[in-house]
Amino acid sequence: xxxxxxxLLKIRSTRTTIGLLLGLIALALLFTILTCTLxxxxxxxxxxxxxxxxxxxxIAGVFAALAGVMLFTSEYRFGxxxxxxxxxxxxxxxxxxKIAAGVLSGLVFGVVGExxxxxxxxxxxxxxxxxxxxxxANEIELIVxxxxxxxxxxxxxxxxxxxxxxxxxxxxxxxxxxxVVENLVFGFLPKIGRFLPVHASDSMMGPIEDKxxxxxxxxxxxxxxxxxxxxxxxxxxxxxxxx
Amino acid sequence: MKGYTHRIPTSxxxxxxxxxxxxxxxxxxGEVLAVDNLTxxxxxxxxxxxxxxxxxxxxTTLRMLLGLARPTSGQSTVFGSPYDQLKTPAQRIGxxxxxxxxxxxxxxxxHLRTLSWSVGIPDSRVDEVLALVExxxxxxRRVKGYSLGMRQRLGLAAALLGDPDLLVLDEPANGLxxxxxxxxxxxxxxxxxxxxxxxxxxxxxxxxxxxxxxVLIINHGRLVTESTLDELTARVGGVVRVQSPHLDSLxxxxxxxxxxxxxSNDHALLAQGTTKEHVGDVALAAGVAIHELVTEGSSxxxxxxxxxxxxxxx
Numbered sequence: 001x002x003x004x005x006x007x008l009l010k011i012r013s014t015r016t017t018i019g020l021l022l023g024l025i026a027l028a029l030l031f032t033i034l035t036c037t038l039x040x041x042x043x044x045x046x047x048x049x050x051x052x053x054x055x056x057x058x059i060a061g062v063f064a065a066l067a068g069v070m071l072f073t074s075e076y077r078f079g080x081x082x083x084x085x086x087x088x089x090x091x092x093x094x095x096x097x098k099i100a101a102g103v104l105s106g107l108v109f110g111v112v113g114e115x116x117x118x119x120x121x122x123x124x125x126x127x128x129x130x131x132x133x134x135x136x137a138n139e140i141e142l143i144v145x146x147x148x149x150x151x152x153x154x155x156x157x158x159x160x161x162x163x164x165x166x167x168x169x170x171x172x173x174x175x176x177x178x179x180v181v182e183n184l185v186f187g188f189l190p191k192i193g194r195f196l197p198v199h200a201s202d203s204m205m206g207p208i209e210d211k212x213x214x215x216x217x218x219x220x221x222x223x224x225x226x227x228x229x230x231x232x233x234x235x236x237x238x239x240x241x242x243x
Numbered sequence: 244m245k246g247y248t249h250r251i252p253t254s255x256x257x258x259x260x261x262x263x264x265x266x267x268x269x270x271x272x273g274e275v276l277a278v279d280n281l282t283x284x285x286x287x288x289x290x291x292x293x294x295x296x297x298x299x300x301x302x303t304t305l306r307m308l309l310g311l312a313r314p315t316s317g318q319s320t321v322f323g324s325p326y327d328q329l330k331t332p333a334q335r336i337g338x339x340x341x342x343x344x345x346x347x348x349x350x351x352x353x354h355l356r357t358l359s360w361s362v363g364i365p366d367s368r369v370d371e372v373l374a375l376v377e378x379x380x381x382x383x384r385r386v387k388g389y390s391l392g393m394r395q396r397l398g399l400a401a402a403l404l405g406d407p408d409l410l411v412l413d414e415p416a417n418g419l420x421x422x423x424x425x426x427x428x429x430x431x432x433x434x435x436x437x438x439x440x441x442x443x444x445x446x447x448x449x450x451x452x453x454x455x456x457x458v459l460i461i462n463h464g465r466l467v468t469e470s471t472l473d474e475l476t477a478r479v480g481g482v483v484r485v486q487s488p489h490l491d492s493l494x495x496x497x498x499x500x501x502x503x504x505x506x507s508n509d510h511a512l513l514a515q516g517t518t519k520e521h522v523g524d525v526a527l528a529a530g531v532a533i534h535e536l537v538t539e540g541s542s543x544x545x546x547x548x549x550x551x552x553x554x555x556x557x
Contacts, residue, residue: 002361013349013356079341080344084357085310086338088362242312243306
């Protein structure tokens, strides 16, 4: 618990995470206000169309993953990995603590991101007089799926940061994977692409898009990705010298 | 500089005579053998200079001792255990390996708290060490606004958080102005006077010559010599300069001990290839008063350069 407190202080004591959070808020507000205001009414006539629009809060996963990446890469970038390792030489414990911190910060990103998008988006749709087709259960699945998925992306970010300690390299790898590689694979080979982490985490929010996995299967796949990456990350952390 | 709180080493450390023990430690990076079969020990209560030119393997050795780098072969212990098996390493060992190990956007106090909180050290200790290194006025400023000297002191504060028995410092005088070097020297002397141990690395002997009791010199990853500074000077042709109202008697006494003597231009006696302690003992035994007793001759820097160029005796 002491180590987790310290990791959370690392997150709070620089402007990086607050900057990411403000960026998420700005992006979520901009997207939600524009799309919910400007989307033609004939494109908001099914539950899936409405859920897809209100699922934009899952973009918080990108921010949570970036914050998770920073938990390791900023330690390497600024050399604080040396005093951190001297105070906590058990690297498995250090890794586990950072994963926990990544999940907790991911939860915050998820609550803020999906909370803003869902509440403001729904409000705008109601103001426009759009009939809401989503049921209470589907709304809960959307919100909980987005938040839990974002928290898992926090853990995945930590693992990627351990695997690729170079900050620029890790951030570029993460963004290239999330925005380019996965979309290409899902676009051309959806039966494979739906098992990749971004699309698997999308499926956690319910049937927001065709060709995605069922929600429970998507959750299991994202967890499996997080576990596999964490095993690789902790293995490399243990083997790698701190120069 | 504020006085350091002296303390007797803990009972656990009293049972261990060698604070640091390195046994055949080697580290290879591809084709490069950075550390080659390095064996040495460091006793409690000493200030040891760990010397060698740039690239000699000093930093790699320190990283292996502190569990940051895995040796290719050999092993090392600190207080009788490998570093990563110590139960509370921060409470036993404080180390500063780089003067730049800070997030520039974090305040000095928060930097210390990220470390202290991780091992349950209270904030009151953070404030104590900030006062100890005279940084309490800058504690809430972001580190990017700190001078190099302030960063060195913040690193030292982090190392002192656990009130350790051993300090390990890698090139701590790098970039410090003369006032900073003096501050550091006084601090280390104060720290060690309570029976604690210091291992301090440098590539410039003169930087730490006034601070250390003994030296370990390495070159190309190998141990070149392990001795006190006086022994080191004597071994490579050092001279002990003596002034006495009875120089003839003293010269005769020294010559009876097999020590070669000569006279300087200002009529002092110069004893070759010995130590000032030995000369003092001989003078006492001969009943001769001494007015000056100092080691000179080859400068320590010359000795160091000789040793690390491989021309001096082992």
